[in-house]
Amino acid sequence: MQRFSKRYGYAGAPTEITIREEAPEELRALVLSSLRRYAGASHARQLVCSALRKLPDRGNWSDGNVWDEALYHVENCDWYKVYDLIEAIYADISTHRGIRGGPDHYGPSEFSSELNELMEDRGVGWKLEQGRILSRGTESFEMIVSNAPAALQGAGMQTASDEIHKAIEDLSKRPTPDLTGAVQHGMAALECAGKHICGMTGRQTLDDVVKARPDTFRPPLHEAIPKLWGFANNRGRHLLEGGEPTYAEVELVVGVAATVATYLSRVARAE
Numbered sequence: 001m002q003r004f005s006k007r008y009g010y011a012g013a014p015t016e017i018t019i020r021e022e023a024p025e026e027l028r029a030l031v032l033s034s035l036r037r038y039a040g041a042s043h044a045r046q047l048v049c050s051a052l053r054k055l056p057d058r059g060n061w062s063d064g065n066v067w068d069e070a071l072y073h074v075e076n077c078d079w080y081k082v083y084d085l086i087e088a089i090y091a092d093i094s095t096h097r098g099i100r101g102g103p104d105h106y107g108p109s110e111f112s113s114e115l116n117e118l119m120e121d122r123g124v125g126w127k128l129e130q131g132r133i134l135s136r137g138t139e140s141f142e143m144i145v146s147n148a149p150a151a152l153q154g155a156g157m158q159t160a161s162d163e164i165h166k167a168i169e170d171l172s173k174r175p176t177p178d179l180t181g182a183v184q185h186g187m188a189a190l191e192c193a194g195k196h197i198c199g200m201t202g203r204q205t206l207d208d209v210v211k212a213r214p215d216t217f218r219p220p221l222h223e224a225i226p227k228l229w230g231f232a233n234n235r236g237r238h239l240l241e242g243g244e245p246t247y248a249e250v251e252l253v254v255g256v257a258a259t260v261a262t263y264l265s266r267v268a269r270a271e
Contacts (some may be wrong), residue, residue, distance in 0.1 A: 001262075014139050020247070021175060022152050023082035024151040028074050030118055031086060034103040036108055038093060039065040051088040080175040083126060083133040086115065092129045126172075135171035141255045152189070155265035157196050163189035164261070167254045171247075179250045186254035189230045190225075192245075193261040197268050205229075216267055228256060 005011065006199035041063040048070045049056050060069050061112040074085065094108045112128045119126055119136070127136040136142065145168060166184035170178035187206070194209035196200070197216065204227045210217045217225060232253055245253070 001204070015121055016073060017136065017138065018067065018123045019123040020125040020177075021079060023079040024124065026118060026122060027115075027124065028082055031082065031089065032071055032074055033068070034089060034114065036067075036110055041070070047088060047092055048073050048085060051080050051085040052133055058084055072260075078175075082115045086128060087133055089133060094131065105178045132141060133172065133174070134168060135177065137171075137251050137255070141251050144255050144258050144262075148262045151262045152193065155196075155262075155268040156269070157193050160189040160192035160261055160265075162198070164254075164258055167257075171250065177247070179245050179247065181206060182250050183232050183245060183253050185251075186257040187229060188260045190257040190264075193264040193268075197264050197271070216264070225260065228253065247248075 010167075035047070039047065043121045045056055045060075045066050050055070052073050054073055058071055059068050074082065077085075079221050090108050090111060093106075093111055108131070115128050118124075125136050126133050128134075137145070145164060147165050149161040152158070152164065163185045167182045167189065170181035170185060191206045191209070194206055195204060198204075198209050200209065200212075207226050210225050216221065
């Protein structure tokens with residue numbers, strides 16, 4: 001049964017993302033609660049031990065002790081292993097293994113919804129999407145990057161779409177995101193989209209694209225895009241010691257690149 005706030009559409013402002021390299025207690029508790037909803041003690045322990053790479057204690061055989069063993073592992077494992085376990089539980093629920101007479105309606109979508117709602121409420125910078133834990137950004141960033149791949153594919157820009165996906169995958173790497181890789185893939189998506197509308201197939205740069213299409217990159221875009229490319233080169237490609245980008249900077253670069261690439265996909269469809 002849905003909560004009152006869900007049934008009637010009450011929601012506050014999005015909680016600022018403050019948690020990335022952590023799995024808060026509330027999240028661990030929800031994972032355990034989800035296991036109890038559909039899995040017996042033995043199956044739950046097997047799933048937990050497999051995901052966390054622990055050997056089950058053969059001395060524990062009663063349900064109470066077996067549950068306590070699973071609880072101990074979830075409460076005390078490294079933060080990133082909790083997210084590994086979440087992916088394993090999603091896959092397990094999807095195949096309906098371990099069902100112990102629980103509610104039939106409790107499936108992968110319900111599991112995802114509960115987890116994502118909690119992570120949004122607690123400001124956790126991760127989300128469960130189609131069985132995979134992915135990086136979650138600000139509300140505006142999420143809207144941009146979720147719409148960009150489909151828009152690019154619709155304009156025949158499959159490579160650019162793939163690059164956006166790769167940027168998100170780099171941001172989602174655990175335990176440490178590949179920030180420079182995300183910058184490179186984000187800018188590669190923009191460059192691919194630009195070359196597409198110009199009919200370029202060689203080693204031209206984004207600066208060449210801007211100069212070739214003054215009708216598309218009107219002021220001040222004709223200056224802003226090359227400057228973004230320069231920033232990405234300094235922070236994501238030709239790094240100096242201590243020049244690594246911050247997560248916020250990478251989110252900005254990938255978000256802008258996805259936005260402009262989406263704009264170019266609309267230009268392509270209009271031509």
